[in-house]
Amino acid sequence: MRTSAHSDTCVAWVDICDSVAGTSARSYIGKTIVIGGRNCQIRGAAPRPGSALCTRCMRWGHHSSVCRSKGIRCPLCGLPHSEAAH
Structure with missing residues (x-):
């Protein structure tokens, strides 16, 4: 997450496990979620x-x-094991 004391916005990066085409991730773009009582x-x-x-x-x-x-690090969950552990 990146934010500043002089800013009223912040950016949060989220990794989404998806297909090569990115179908699932693309379905979220343009939608809103509520974080801390605010629409994002x-x-x-x-x-x-x-x-x-x-x-x-x-x-x-x-x-x-x-x-x-x-x-x-596992590319699926980020924990300290190989992808083969899944």
Whole structure:
């Protein structure tokens, strides 16, 4: 989540496990949810081509070959185990 003391808005990024086509995620765009008693509109994130996703720690910004994480993370749930554990 990103916010500022001088702002009346904030941005929350949510990962949605979906198909390659993104059908489920696309169905949420344009809908509203209530958070803290306020209506919040769901918008899609802008694509960022070229941003590397590490397949070891599941974080953006670097490749697995240079990952400094001590353990792996599951791409489905983010817990410290492999995807095969599901």
